[in-house]
Amino acid sequence: MSGFEDDLPEAARDYLAQRRLDEVECIISDLPGIARGKAVPASKFARQKHFHLPDSIFYQTITGDWGEAAGDDGFIERDMILKPDMTTATAAPWTGDWTLQVIHDAFDRHGEPIPFSPRNVLKRVVAMYEEKGWTPVVAPEMEFFLVARNIDPAHDIKPMMGRSGRPAAARQAYSMTAVDEFGPVIDDIYDFAEAQGFEIDGITQEGGAGQLEINLRHGSPVRLADEVFYFKRLIREAALRHDCFATFMAKPIADEPGSAMHIHHSVLDLKTGQNVFAGPEGEETAMFRHFIGGLQRHMPTAIAVMAPYVNSYRRYVKDHAAPINLEWGRDNRTTGIRVPLASPDARRVENRVAGMDCNPYLGIAASLACGYLGLVAELEPSDEFMGDAYEGDGDFPQVLGQALELFEEAHALHQVLGPEFCRVYGIVKRAEYEEFLQVISPWEREHLLLNV
The missing domain is CATH 3.30.590.10 (Glutamine synthetase/guanido kinase, catalytic domain)
Structure with missing residues (x-):
């Protein structure tokens, strides 16, 4: 292993021992607690410092409809900056290939935590x-x-x-x-x-x-x-x-x-x-x-x-x-x-x-x-x-x-x-x-x- 894989939690390193990591699921909890995010090849994840998702994921109801919560600027689906917390890296052992999940934290373009991201609320x-x-x-x-x-x-x-x-x-x-x-x-x-x-x-x-x-x-x-x-x-x-x-x-x-x-x-x-x-x-x-x-x-x-x-x-x-x-x-x-x-x-x-x-x-x-x-x-x-x-x-x-x-x-x-x-x-x-x-x-x- 090399790069970010050297710093993974012990359980994740054990899971990948003598195996090639295929994919990383970059995830974040929405208001209901559903995992939202992107799955990316491991090689791409190793090169990226963050990724983007629209802030509208926090305005969605459990049925997939939307609450009118976007604020004064309107529903423009502004991008958030999602940064990985590598201490949360863990296996997705039910998948067909060797996959890790990593929970991300949400920030705005000024580096401030998104206030309605559930993990940020708890923090x-x-x-x-x-x-x-x-x-x-x-x-x-x-x-x-x-x-x-x-x-x-x-x-x-x-x-x-x-x-x-x-x-x-x-x-x-x-x-x-x-x-x-x-x-x-x-x-x-x-x-x-x-x-x-x-x-x-x-x-x-x-x-x-x-x-x-x-x-x-x-x-x-x-x-x-x-x-x-x-x-x-x-x-x-x-x-x-x-x-x-x-x-x-x-x-x-x-x-x-x-x-x-x-x-x-x-x-x-x-x-x-x-x-x-x-x-x-x-x-x-x-x-x-x-x-x-x-x-x-x-x-x-x-x-x-x-x-x-x-x-x-x-x-x-x-x-x-x-x-x-x-x-x-x-x-x-x-x-x-x-x-x-x-x-x-x-x-x-x-x-x-x-x-x-x-x-x-x-x-x-x-x-x-x-x-x-x-x-x-x-x-x-x-x-x-x-x-x-x-x-x-x-x-x-x-x-x-x-x-x-x-x-x-x-x-x-x-x-x-x-x-x-x-x-x-x-x-x-x-x-x-x-x-x-x-x-x-x-x-x-x-x-x-x-x-x-």
Whole structure:
């Protein structure tokens, strides 16, 4: 190997050992979290310092339509400068040739970060923590369903067929037999992850039919968001090899639990590396309380980022493993904010609200932003909730339209995530929501056609 290949991360160098690199996929996340970019021959990538994509990729809705978010200059599709972050170089092991993926960062012609690029949004939030002398640490949990191939949107989504020849059955949480049903897919997920240099902390069967959870080791928010971004793609590719789909929809099957991206948070002192949620004697600190207070105060305004689609709100159903409010409790999975069992130096706060359908950069950024606002304003949380939080009332939006109204007026949150990002995001999500409202559902045809 020569040139840029000498400086690749170890896993990428191992993947290419004694092999000739054919192609490099230059990619960046758009607002939904779809990988956009270009595939170029390895020889060309070695010669280029950057490449260009139009800024309009950030104005596109999930359906491929466009939000009117281009600003005063109009929709002129100005080129951005995309520069590679070579620390993210990793294999694309499902391809037919030897291919690497490299995540890029977006800049304007003056070298300034594009403010509505999701990775830049997360970097902005992390930088605000660091300016205060703090290092945020996160650990995401990824839930998803393996389902039968669905090529007609008019048909219900159904669980995949397991190796036994029977459809996956629900209510088998933590069952190793249920995990074994998906053994060939899971084997490919492990193989792809190993080739990409990712460490999986564990895979478990969740409560839904064909629903799995992958836990990742804690670490830097940007690095972990990169991994979730990569993992979504590798899991989809592993499923396709076995004639099924992997879906990260928040609620793909009506009578099953939804899929979350639980986010575990801790904050370290930048100088000492000590967890600021634990005091000298292991006691819970004021900063621990303030972080929870920030989540409680500001998450309603950030729900539109953590639950970005109309389907997202179908997940928040009582007694279906998803929160309905922002109560907090110790080792209580009915609350929206949970403090898991842990030693003082590993004390952390788990946000159970974000859906797996959110963009990982934006979901983590929004969650960290809420905690940050609590820390700087020294917000106090409510009293710890004792008992079943499902017996309480909901206290965050239950539909996307309401969530967008709160987000658009959330001036404190805008200052952390970036006003220009929030302007663009709100416009794009409004366009998406209005497009959905033009669709007449089967329920309406069934119950309203002849009865009203």
